[in-house]
Amino acid sequence: MTDSIHISLEDLTLYAMQALSSAERVPIRLHLAECEICRAELAAVSGDLALMAMSAEQHALPEGARDRFLTRIGAAATPANKIVEIDAYPAGPKPQTRRVQSWIPWTAAAALLVIAAGLGSLLYRTRLDLQHETALTSAQTDESRRAREVLEVLTSRDAQRVVLTAGTPHPVPTARAIYLASRGALVLQANNLAPIEAGKTYELWIIPANGSAPIPAGLFRPDAAGSASVVMPQIPVGVQAKAFGVTIENAAGSSAPTLPIVLVGAVPSAGE
Amino acid sequence: MSGDNSNPISPTGRSSFNQERTRVAAGDDALMDGVRSKDQAAMAEIFDRYAGLVYSISLRVLNDQGYAEDVMQQIFFEVWERPQSFVPGRGSLAGWLSVVARNRAIDHLRRGKPSDSIDEVVLPAQSNLSVEAERRLMMEKVRTRLELLPKDQQESLELAFFEGLSHSEIAAQTGIPLGTIKTRIRSALHLLREAVQA
Numbered sequence: 001m002t003d004s005i006h007i008s009l010e011d012l013t014l015y016a017m018q019a020l021s022s023a024e025r026v027p028i029r030l031h032l033a034e035c036e037i038c039r040a041e042l043a044a045v046s047g048d049l050a051l052m053a054m055s056a057e058q059h060a061l062p063e064g065a066r067d068r069f070l071t072r073i074g075a076a077a078t079p080a081n082k083i084v085e086i087d088a089y090p091a092g093p094k095p096q097t098r099r100v101q102s103w104i105p106w107t108a109a110a111a112l113l114v115i116a117a118g119l120g121s122l123l124y125r126t127r128l129d130l131q132h133e134t135a136l137t138s139a140q141t142d143e144s145r146r147a148r149e150v151l152e153v154l155t156s157r158d159a160q161r162v163v164l165t166a167g168t169p170h171p172v173p174t175a176r177a178i179y180l181a182s183r184g185a186l187v188l189q190a191n192n193l194a195p196i197e198a199g200k201t202y203e204l205w206i207i208p209a210n211g212s213a214p215i216p217a218g219l220f221r222p223d224a225a226g227s228a229s230v231v232m233p234q235i236p237v238g239v240q241a242k243a244f245g246v247t248i249e250n251a252a253g254s255s256a257p258t259l260p261i262v263l264v265g266a267v268p269s270a271g272e
Numbered sequence: 273m274s275g276d277n278s279n280p281i282s283p284t285g286r287s288s289f290n291q292e293r294t295r296v297a298a299g300d301d302a303l304m305d306g307v308r309s310k311d312q313a314a315m316a317e318i319f320d321r322y323a324g325l326v327y328s329i330s331l332r333v334l335n336d337q338g339y340a341e342d343v344m345q346q347i348f349f350e351v352w353e354r355p356q357s358f359v360p361g362r363g364s365l366a367g368w369l370s371v372v373a374r375n376r377a378i379d380h381l382r383r384g385k386p387s388d389s390i391d392e393v394v395l396p397a398q399s400n401l402s403v404e405a406e407r408r409l410m411m412e413k414v415r416t417r418l419e420l421l422p423k424d425q426q427e428s429l430e431l432a433f434f435e436g437l438s439h440s441e442i443a444a445q446t447g448i449p450l451g452t453i454k455t456r457i458r459s460a461l462h463l464l465r466e467a468v469q470a
């Protein structure tokens with residue numbers, strides 16, 4: 001076999017780009033069906049095209065796109081999808097879906113999100129936990145119990161609500177923790193997080209009031225919009241928290257926080 | 273206040289953290305396994321990872337948010353319906369979705385001119401494009417290299433790639449001979465490959 005009977009790189013490139021007429025495509029297609037060398041070359045050209053495609057300037061998804069997709073694939077637990085979308089794309093023009101910067105709506109939003117978790121639509125973690133909880137109770141019962149518990153935490157008068165912010169004023173990553181020590185229950189929702197490099201993760205810590213070592217309370221990575229949540233990590237019951245912190249750790253997580261603490265929030269003193 | 277703070281993590285706590293790690297570390301292949309078994313959470317995760325990329329590419333071609341979203345939605349819906357279209361081990365999911373996004377957007381642009389179905393796109397195995405930071409670094413290299421190309425070469429490539437013009441249409445539009453256009457496009461793409469491998 002000589003080079004002359006293979007397809008030229010120029011033509012393979014145009015073929016991969018669909019820039020040839022159908023008459024021009026036919027002989028190439030026939031050759032490709034029989035020639036492994038040219039198929040491999042075509043794959044390499046497609047790799048080049050992937051690079052070219054990815055060079056397009058990146059834009060945020062239109063508002064509601066995620067919701068529309070999840071609805072389409074039937075993951076429709078509607079209220080929750082709406083909330084997730086609000087968290088991920090806060091800048092939308094419609095006032096009724098704009099994220100409100102106060103505690104009450106956020107709590108309600110988180111509650112809805114968590115209810116959906118109970119329904120099994122969104123939170124992978126819940127599902128994974130369940131997979132590993134061997135048949136003491138049925139998964140169904142367990143999920144709804146969990147959802148109920150979370151809802152109770154979110155609506156409890158006793159729950160402590162803490163805002164965590166970065167030390168610098170500018171790109172404002174924030175996280176909100178709701179914590180009920182007596183139940184060992186914790187929900188964190190974070191926004192505007194900086195993307196995190198490969199092999200790293202954010203890790204949430206409870207900093208106990210009695211000065212003992214920080215307690216790991218879940219790993220999380222932000223989505224493309226910088227949002228992330230930790231819902232009901234399994235943590236010991238009854239630990240009074242002085243503060244919550246977030247650090248960056250290796251992907252497997254750590255048993256002790258690595259400085260610096262990128263987000264931190266003190267628990268308000270009693271009565272607040 | 274409980275008295276067991278000396279050992280703050282209960283055994284169940286530990287197992288939960290391990291599971292959390294499994295989720296965080298889930299690679300594209302594991303997620304696609306999930307999609308194949310109709311796991312909506314896995315599909316949502318794939319969407320969260322790549323919908324912005326796919327949308328941005330469609331938007332670059334179509335220059336219309338509505339159409340770009342239609343293309344993006346359709347692609348992810350097909351991944352959900354026919355996950356076997358993507359063959360793991362044949363290249364990265366990010367790269368595959370990128371090429372499919374570009375091709376679908378071009379199809380939309382040329383309405384009525386059908387092209388290959390998505391499963392015909394095959395990519396070489398390559399570095400881990402599922403990691404956003406790596407992807408961004410790579411894109412930096414590609415963009416820099418693109419800017420270094422002579423203007424007319426850059427233009428030929430962009431017309432063919434993002435505007436979906438055939439080489440004869442580009443020849444007609446620019447007055448450059450057909451053969452020259454072919455060569456320019458080919459060599460420009462090859463330079464991008466080299467820039468990334470460098």
Ligand SMILES: [Zn+2]
Pocket residue numbers: 005006007031035036037038039
């Ligand atoms: Zn050949």
